[in-house]
Amino acid sequence: MPSSPEPGSDAGGPDSIGALAEQAVLGRIVSRLPAVPAAEVGPGDDAAVVASPDGRFVVTTDLMVHGPDFRLAWSRPDDLGWKAAATNLSDVAAMGARPTALVVALAAPADTDVAVLEGIADGLREACAALAPGCGVVGGDLSVSRTLTIAVTAFGDLGSRAPVRRSGARPGDVVAHAGRRGDAARGLALLFARAVDGDDEPDRGRAEALRAAHPDLVEAQLRPRPPVSAGVDAALAGATAMLDVSDGLARDAARIAAASGVGIDFDSAALGAAEGPTVFGAEDHGLLATFPADAAVPDGFDTIGRVTDDAGTVSVDGASIEPVGWDPYEDWNGVTG
């Protein structure tokens, strides 16, 4: 909806998106995104056309919103694009599918420099190249908004296999996990403790220094590397249930437990911990899967527990735990940074 005949009053500098026409901004972004093999029609028409040789496609969508999901003082633009792609690729992988393509809808304040959007495009490209080679951006939308928002929708192909759902775990299955356990939460705790100024406001300089000193933990939070190809490996190995661990092992195990009508019991020795970020930390985007007891658990997965018949429960070494975790509606304090 055009709001009024007047041009934008908060248009920013000459390279801000408020000062450039939509086509000019799109041109600068699309040129950074390589063609995607699965795309019969790519960006530039009313819609894209994407191959789905399986006759079905997997689709997931996830928003990243300035405020609840990121701080501009902590994340570089390419980190934002990377994380937006990575979290969606992980959801595709969690169905046992191979990611084929993304579409990206982006809304940014009118005074945003186009270099920020170019950085986001770079991060989208880099994450696809690193985590799901051949996958890339086939279309999108750009809009202005007071709040920088990145909406990624990702697609995958199942290669004639059944999707691996949350509901297929059976008592006696082994529980296995691929990816980091707790490092994204440890990185976030570091950022909250040490990448803020005297008023507890996010601080860019301190975040950069912290990242240089602890790249592993800080990047686990800002630029996660989910084990995307492990999703297909798990499906081929006969995984009975699987999901992307976005809200912490405990909370996400409870989702498999509820959907499958089983219990999940973790082995603290295999986990290396019985509590803390390892069990409750969010945003690692690992894959939690269950396999029949006689299956060969694929490389990249650690066996960390077993499926019990104690329906709906999550436990560590047999002792029930509360499946708490991060809820964006309950926990955001309104700070944007």
Next chain:
Amino acid sequence: MPSSPEPGSDAGGPDSIGALAEQAVLGRIVSRLPAVPAAEVGPGDDAAVVASPDGRFVVTTDLMVHGPDFRLAWSRPDDLGWKAAATNLSDVAAMGARPTALVVALAAPADTDVAVLEGIADGLREACAALAPGCGVVGGDLSVSRTLTIAVTAFGDLGSRAPVRRSGARPGDVVAHAGRRGDAARGLALLFARAVDGDDEPDRGRAEALRAAHPDLVEAQLRPRPPVSAGVDAALAGATAMLDVSDGLARDAARIAAASGVGIDFDSAALGAAEGPTVFGAEDHGLLATFPADAAVPDGFDTIGRVTDDAGTVSVDGASIEPVGWDPYEDWNGVTG
């Protein structure tokens, strides 16, 4: 990213999304959305699985952002859901495809009453039922944001036909159009003129009175009814090029002209006007298509011009016109209402 251990300070009333857990909000929304025949796996897992019998799927994504795209004083929540669905369904139709499914990512301020989200869900459902029966919502995401944002991604099936692109128009083709011409812009002009208070701020009471007096024009803007099924009809009739008219006939004709290397000449007698909203008004979401001269233009399309060899031009009765239109980056004045 969890922002801090403190619960949200701007959580609103007991039925606000800030006061309810994400699962509770999701439950209230998903219950309003019927199952979709094309969905092998619907909402509730990491991703949905959607049938694509053609072995390809059409995909488009579009954002609606509070401020540049709508006023809460003018649009009811169900209008927002309706329009978000309708504009995406129209993009699918413009490829000559039948819409099969949507995914919806929604971000709203924490103090938003869940009834607003339920209204948006109702509008999504109603638009699919009215414009593309069988299509519906198969998945989504919910987040908090300072800015109410609706990101819809829509899918379609081509039924083994080639997609109808913008680039296939040939000199001698006829130009035809299905849908409204200028009424969305006329409705918007009415709203700006008469649905504001003494300070030019959007006013809910005046908008309701205006809608009662001029339902046709106001609803063309707030609750458009694009001719979605005409997209497949056009493809079956041999359309050589087609697009969704979102930015006005002149500007969108220029896109076909540029992509096809042709000219588009409108017949003012067939249009009923040579200028004004009929030619330049945005957001009608009709379908502009070109057909071979010997094709039977399908019911629902009006023949309104012809394709010329004057590459890249748009004209009315042979007189060139400037393909101006609405650019969200250039034209938003920052008002939200």
